[in-house]
Amino acid sequence: MLAGKRVLLIIGGGIAAYKTLDLIRRLRAAGAAVTPVMTRAAEEFVTPLSVAALAGEEVHRDLFDLTKEAQMGHIQLSRVADLVVVAPATADLMAKMAQGHADDLASTLLMATDTRVLIAPAMNVRMWQHPATVRNRDILAGDGILSVGPNDGDMACGEHGPGRMAEPAEIVDAIGAALADGPLKGRRIVMTSGPTHEPIDPVRYIANRSSGAQGTALGRALAGLGAEVVFVTGPASVPPPAGVEVVRVETARQMRDAVLAALPADAAVFAAAVADWRVTSESASKIKKGVGESPTLQFAENPDILAEVSKLGQGRPGLVVGFAAETDDVIRHATEKRARKGCDWIVANDVSPATGIMGGAENAVTIITEDGADSWERMGKDAVAMALARRIAETLGPASGRGPAAEAAWSL
Known part of the structure; x- marks a missing residue:
C-alpha cells in the first residue's frame, strides 16, 4: 500500500516527537518516501540531524527560505505529497489548524495543502479534555481531517489518561488505510x-x-x-x-x-x-x-x-x-x-x-x-x-x- 507513496511528515513540539524516528523508519521500510518538516519546538525534543538521517531527505524548518520561496517552496511542499501527517499533533498545532493560523512553515503548509491530512494527537490529559481542544477536535473532524489516537496510558508528566500519541505501528496502519484504494470501495x-x-x-x-x-x-x-x-x-x-x-x-x-x-x-x-x-x-x-x-x-x-x-x-x-x-x-x-x-x-x-x-x-x-x-x-x-x-x-x-x-x- 505504501510503496512509491510520499508522506509529508510534520513533527510537532511534544515529548512524543521521539516516536517519529521509529515512524519514519517504519514508513521507509514499507517503501514510502518521507519529507520531514519540523516546528521550532520539535527541535527541542529530536534533532534535525537524526530526522534527516532516517528520512534520507532534508528537514524543512523555515518558512522564509529565500532560495526556496522564490518558487513558492511552501506551496510546492504541501502539494507533492500523497498524504500530510502531523505527529505529534500538539494542542497548539491543532488550534492553528482549526482556526486557520499560518505563522510558521508547518501551519502554512497545512493551510496551503489540498492533500488529505492525518493527525496523531499527543498532549497532557487535561489539555486533551480542555473545552478549547474539544472544540478544535470537532472543527477538524468536520473539516475532514483524519485522526489516529490518542491512546490512554501513563504520561511523561506523571498523569494517566487519554493523550498518549498512537504507537508508530498504529500510525502506519492509519496511513496505509488513508492511501489505499480500499477493499470496501463501492460498499x-x-x-x-x-x-x-x-x-x-x-x-x-x-x-x-x-x-x-x-x-x-x-x-x-x-x-x-x-x-x-x-x-x-x-x-x-x-x-x-x-x-x-x-x-x-x-x-x-x-x-x-x-x-x-x-x-x-x-x-x-x-x-x-x-x-x-x-x-x-x-x-x-x-x-x-x-x-x-x-x-x-x-x-x-x-x-x-x-x-x-x-x-x-x-x-x-x-x-x-x-x-x-x-x-x-x-x-x-x-x-x-x-x-x-x-x-x-x-x-x-x-x-x-x-x-x-x-x-x-x-x-x-x-x-x-x-x-x-x-x-x-x-x-x-x-x-x-x-x-x-x-x-x-x-x-x-x-x-x-x-x-x-x-x-x-x-x-x-
Missing part, C-alpha cells in the same frame, strides 16, 4: 455507535455506560478501507470519525428511524449501546423529590433495531453485525443473542468492571458466527476496529456493478 455500510438517552423528565434520562470509542474507531476504519459509511450516533463522549456521513440522534426510536432511512446498504453494523427500556410517560417538567416519597416510573421496551434489520426480507443488508456487552458467561449469552436476533455476527466482549474495557482504550472481543466463536487477544480499540473492518471487507468481497455506494466517489 455502503450503515452503523450505529454511542449510547442512547431516554428522557425521564427535562433533566434526567436512562442511558448505558458507552463512550462510543469503539464504534468511532470502527467507523473510521471502515471509511479508511473505502466504504461509504452512514454513522448514526447517540450522544457519545468522543467525536465522530472523519469521512463519514454523521446522523446524530438521542433516543432509541430516533436511532431506529435513522437506520431504516439509511437503507439499503451492503452491511449494517450495530455497535451502539441502545437503552433497552424507556419510560412510558416522559414528564414535561422536572419531577420533584417529595418527603418520604419516591416516584413510580412505568417502563416500555424500546425497538430492537438489530432484530428488526436482521429479519427484514427484501432490503436486508448482506451482512448484519451486532455487538454484545456482557458481564458473565460471555460466549453463551452472545451465542444465544445471535440466534435470537437473527444477525450474521455478534461481536462480544466482557465489560465487567475488573476488565477496564468499558470507557478504556483497549478491548478483547469474541466474534460469534454460525461457525462458532473466534476469540481475539486484547488490543487497542483502533486495532480491534481495523481487524473487524478487514474481516467485513473479506466477507463482503469486491463490490460488483454499481451498488448503492458506487454512485458516490469515495473520499476520506
